[in-house]
Amino acid sequence: MIDKIVPDLAAALAGVGDGATILVGGFGETGVPFALLQGVVRSGVRNLVLVSNNSGVADKGVSQLLQLGRVRKIICSYPRSAGSVVFDQVYARGDLELELVPQGTLTERIRAGGAGIGGFFTRTGVGTELTRGRETRVIDGQTYVLEHPLRGDVALIKGELGDRWGNLTYRLSARNFGPVMAPAATLTIAQVRRIVALGDIDPEHVITPGLFVNRVWACDE
Amino acid sequence: MIDKIVPDLAAALAGVGDGATILVGGFGETGVPFALLQGVVRSGVRNLVLVSNNSGVADKGVSQLLQLGRVRKIICSYPRSAGSVVFDQVYARGDLELELVPQGTLTERIRAGGAGIGGFFTRTGVGTELTRGRETRVIDGQTYVLEHPLRGDVALIKGELGDRWGNLTYRLSARNFGPVMAPAATLTIAQVRRIVALGDIDPEHVITPGLFVNRVWACDE
Amino acid sequence: MTTDLRHRIARRAAHDLPDGAYVNLGIGLPTLVAGHTPPSREIIFHSENGLLGVGPPPPPGAEDTDLVNAGKQPVTLLPGAAVFHHNDAFVMMRGGHLDYALLGGFQVSAGGDLANWSLGETTKAPAVGGAMDLAAGAKQVWVLMEHTTKSGEPRIVERCTYPLTAPGVVRRIYTELAVIDVGVELVVRELADGITFGFVQARTGARLVAVK
Amino acid sequence: MTTDLRHRIARRAAHDLPDGAYVNLGIGLPTLVAGHTPPSREIIFHSENGLLGVGPPPPPGAEDTDLVNAGKQPVTLLPGAAVFHHNDAFVMMRGGHLDYALLGGFQVSAGGDLANWSLGETTKAPAVGGAMDLAAGAKQVWVLMEHTTKSGEPRIVERCTYPLTAPGVVRRIYTELAVIDVGVELVVRELADGITFGFVQARTGARLVAVK
Numbered sequence: 001m002i003d004k005i006v007p008d009l010a011a012a013l014a015g016v017g018d019g020a021t022i023l024v025g026g027f028g029e030t031g032v033p034f035a036l037l038q039g040v041v042r043s044g045v046r047n048l049v050l051v052s053n054n055s056g057v058a059d060k061g062v063s064q065l066l067q068l069g070r071v072r073k074i075i076c077s078y079p080r081s082a083g084s085v086v087f088d089q090v091y092a093r094g095d096l097e098l099e100l101v102p103q104g105t106l107t108e109r110i111r112a113g114g115a116g117i118g119g120f121f122t123r124t125g126v127g128t129e130l131t132r133g134r135e136t137r138v139i140d141g142q143t144y145v146l147e148h149p150l151r152g153d154v155a156l157i158k159g160e161l162g163d164r165w166g167n168l169t170y171r172l173s174a175r176n177f178g179p180v181m182a183p184a185a186t187l188t189i190a191q192v193r194r195i196v197a198l199g200d201i202d203p204e205h206v207i208t209p210g211l212f213v214n215r216v217w218a219c220d221e
Numbered sequence: 222m223i224d225k226i227v228p229d230l231a232a233a234l235a236g237v238g239d240g241a242t243i244l245v246g247g248f249g250e251t252g253v254p255f256a257l258l259q260g261v262v263r264s265g266v267r268n269l270v271l272v273s274n275n276s277g278v279a280d281k282g283v284s285q286l287l288q289l290g291r292v293r294k295i296i297c298s299y300p301r302s303a304g305s306v307v308f309d310q311v312y313a314r315g316d317l318e319l320e321l322v323p324q325g326t327l328t329e330r331i332r333a334g335g336a337g338i339g340g341f342f343t344r345t346g347v348g349t350e351l352t353r354g355r356e357t358r359v360i361d362g363q364t365y366v367l368e369h370p371l372r373g374d375v376a377l378i379k380g381e382l383g384d385r386w387g388n389l390t391y392r393l394s395a396r397n398f399g400p401v402m403a404p405a406a407t408l409t410i411a412q413v414r415r416i417v418a419l420g421d422i423d424p425e426h427v428i429t430p431g432l433f434v435n436r437v438w439a440c441d442e
Numbered sequence: 443m444t445t446d447l448r449h450r451i452a453r454r455a456a457h458d459l460p461d462g463a464y465v466n467l468g469i470g471l472p473t474l475v476a477g478h479t480p481p482s483r484e485i486i487f488h489s490e491n492g493l494l495g496v497g498p499p500p501p502p503g504a505e506d507t508d509l510v511n512a513g514k515q516p517v518t519l520l521p522g523a524a525v526f527h528h529n530d531a532f533v534m535m536r537g538g539h540l541d542y543a544l545l546g547g548f549q550v551s552a553g554g555d556l557a558n559w560s561l562g563e564t565t566k567a568p569a570v571g572g573a574m575d576l577a578a579g580a581k582q583v584w585v586l587m588e589h590t591t592k593s594g595e596p597r598i599v600e601r602c603t604y605p606l607t608a609p610g611v612v613r614r615i616y617t618e619l620a621v622i623d624v625g626v627e628l629v630v631r632e633l634a635d636g637i638t639f640g641f642v643q644a645r646t647g648a649r650l651v652a653v654k
Numbered sequence: 655m656t657t658d659l660r661h662r663i664a665r666r667a668a669h670d671l672p673d674g675a676y677v678n679l680g681i682g683l684p685t686l687v688a689g690h691t692p693p694s695r696e697i698i699f700h701s702e703n704g705l706l707g708v709g710p711p712p713p714p715g716a717e718d719t720d721l722v723n724a725g726k727q728p729v730t731l732l733p734g735a736a737v738f739h740h741n742d743a744f745v746m747m748r749g750g751h752l753d754y755a756l757l758g759g760f761q762v763s764a765g766g767d768l769a770n771w772s773l774g775e776t777t778k779a780p781a782v783g784g785a786m787d788l789a790a791g792a793k794q795v796w797v798l799m800e801h802t803t804k805s806g807e808p809r810i811v812e813r814c815t816y817p818l819t820a821p822g823v824v825r826r827i828y829t830e831l832a833v834i835d836v837g838v839e840l841v842v843r844e845l846a847d848g849i850t851f852g853f854v855q856a857r858t859g860a861r862l863v864a865v866k
Contacts, residue, residue, distance in 0.1 A: 002674045002696045027491045027528070028514035030507060053528075080569040081514075091567045100568050103490065104532030104575030108338070111529045116748035116791055117329070118358070118365035121339035124536060124578045127609040130570065137339070139369075144339035148360075165698070165707070165734040172425070172525055174508040176491050179527040183749055199733025204393070205426055206736035207527070209706045211676045211698065211751050223462045223484045248703045248740070249726035251719060274740075301781040302726075312779045321780050324702065325744030325787030332741045337536035337579055345748060345790045348821040351782065386486070386495070386522040393737055395720040397703050400739040404537055420521025427524035428739070430494045432464045432486065432539050 114183025335404025495523030707735030
């Protein structure tokens with residue numbers, strides 16, 4: 001019998017180790033799997049590479065990992081925002097490698113990682129310093145730049161409903177990166193607000209089919 | 222006021238002309254917009270390029286267009302199947318150009334066409350005659366082939382519910398190519414089983430957001 | 443710039459959005475446009491985090507932390523709205539499905555180059571978000587900005603000195619002084635009340651021409 | 655091949671699918687596997703047209719033309735099933751998310767090359783469907799086929815003479831005579847009742863070795 005539901009945070013994060021590349025869902029504070037991130041903090045793992053649209057606000061989640069010096073590199077589109085105090089400090093100290101990627105290219109690179117695409121051409125970023133020196137190609141008279149897939153050892157995402165096969169729904173704009181990241185990691189872990197019985201989610205309303213998800217943990221957050 | 226609902230088949234197909242490249246939704250007979258195709262037959266347009274997973278069964282839809290000699294070229298993955306009698310005849314006569322594309326590459330090329338991707342690398346088809354002579358590249362030790370986006374002048378798809386903003390749902394496996402093709406054409410036309418009031422489709426259950434759809438026509442099929 | 447001037451720019455741009463337009467509003471000044479669209483027109487606002495049909499902010503107390511816009515501010519959904527994931531949101535941008543992106547700007551060049559994401563500082567981290575995707579992908583890019591910097595330097599220039607967001611993409615500029623079309627030339631389409639062409643030209647770093 | 659033999663091959667392969675496996679069944683013989691999985695195991699079947707959690711065929715009269723599998727036959731959905739569009743269905747294949755693809759075969763080479771989509775005829779149109787995507791994308795490809803052609807020619811060969819579906823992808827072959835692992839060598843893992851190694855070797859166009 002398939003049962004992807006795990007009883008606690010420790011079981012949810014088992015095997016997440018030093019040096020892992022972790023895809024972290026969320027946009028601003030919306031859809032961020034804070035409880036899972038709190039568990040990563042407590043687990044003490046270090047030397048992490050994080051892939052996350054933002055770099056954390058205030059002192060929780062990604063910010064806390066940054067503050068504790070657990071992150072070697074962050075790949076994101078918008079690290080600096082209102083409340084990204086910790087990031088600003090850590091970055092200013094030179095203690096963090098930053099790979100800045102346009103948001104649409106970030107999500108497309110993650111999508112490619114999950115979809116078995118070896119690379120793709122996009123017009124985004126052409127003629128800017130973010131693509132300087134990169135391979136370009138003129139296609140139908142337009143210049144495109146080649147971008148590469150991005151995968152994680154782990155994805156941490158936040159769903160609304162989950163079942164024992166790993167099927168997920170999301171709530172409103174908390175959906176954001178969850179469905180994109182779930183297919184792109186070797187180990188995809190979802191915190192959900194509620195576990196439901198198999199079949200309770202209408203097959204047509206499943207947003208992330210269970211085969212993209214390894215563990216589901218219910219968390220009242 | 223936005224109102225994408227059209228009153229009849231003629232209005233649905235206005236502007237679909239000779240030489241058009243038409244993306245046709247459906248898999249086998251499921252999700253095929255037969256009523257729209259019937260309209261295309263009646264309109265008399267010719268010299269068409271069709272993009273369709275299959276090549277029609279029996280004597281309706283794509284088959285009928287083939288039989289009447291309206292199709293110059295078909296781009297598909299599985300033209301020959303039980304009941305594809307018309308295709309077999311027309312093809313044997315040499316009256317039809319066929320571009321055969323692996324199904325996953327077909328859907329990914331259409332997806333790229335709608336997503337502004339200039340090209341992508343896939344492992345599908347590498348080392349086979351379907352990619353012979355094509356540009357390849359070794360990425361992380363694996364050989365990939367470069368594939369190009371595919372767009373239509375027109376997309377004909379079949380939805381379940383539609384509203385005046387063009388939002389669509391689909392029923393069960395009739396979803397297939399609809400959501401993939403809708404973004405990839407200049408003019409996307411949907412036949413739907415039922416028109417509903419704006420707001421009747423839960424925003425979280427919209428499968429094809431209205432901006433990908435130009436016309437919605439209710440049809441009891 | 444005063445709040446009143448900012449709203450005046452936003453209102454002017456809102457006036458030019460046609461019925462049925464799909465529009466993305468950049469953070470900052472462009473966000474104000476949503477409050478100024480004529481009620482007779484249906485304009486569908488897109489948010490990069492996966493929303494189409496974004497409505498006005500909720501009344502105080504009715505905010506939902508799961509429903510925010512690109513600026514992370516609470517929003518509502520209109521009837522007919524759709525929710526989708528981040529990748530689909532950028533398919534809409536990159537795939538050319540949005541009619542208009544209304545963006546803020548640091549500089550716009552005579553050739554329509556846009557610089558709006560980085561001041562080229564080396565001590566602070568850069569942050570780009572969806573700026574490059576919108577600039578490269580929308581059918582039309584309009585820039586809403588103050589005509590000059592706080593110290594009076596022109597923002598409309600021969601060549602951008604700040605890092606580019608995208609080259610050759612801006613079609614129109616709205617400032618507190620004028621509405622300027624960007625094409626082969628910079629054409630002043632409209633002057634604000636009481637403003638002369640010469641006054642605008644004196645505050646612009648590239649050659650303007652008057653509309654014919 | 656008799657229906658009984660076909661079912662025997664399908665049953666044998668079904669026996670090797672572990673609990674919790676995500677499996678795509680090719681049309682033809684592999685389709686029979688669904689009817690033979692041990693009830694103690696949950697196997698999740700994927701269909702290329704956008705279904706996961708495919709159940710048994712509906713009872714006569716309960717068919718739904720909107721609910722079919724890759725072979726266009728009516729199916730049902732199990733509790734826990736998911737419906738998605740065609741592109742996502744192939745993301746699952748191409749992205750390596752399916753544990754097993756069980757496919758039919760015309761020929762398999764000693765190196766694991768698979769030929770199962772075309773007989774190389776020039777008068778009839780070729781048709782590939784999802785065969786190449788599955789062969790290139792699934793974590794493991796197992797081929798279920800008759801050991802020889804109707805005229806007695808081996809299907810397991812040194813080099814395929816039919817057009818390839820994908821090179822070097824087959825990990826295991828199930829026939830009515832044997833179960834053969836494809837690796838550095840072709841290892842006969844198991845012989846059917848009453849069949850000898852020599853009998854199988856005589857009907858195989860490449861060198862076999864016995865399992866150690």
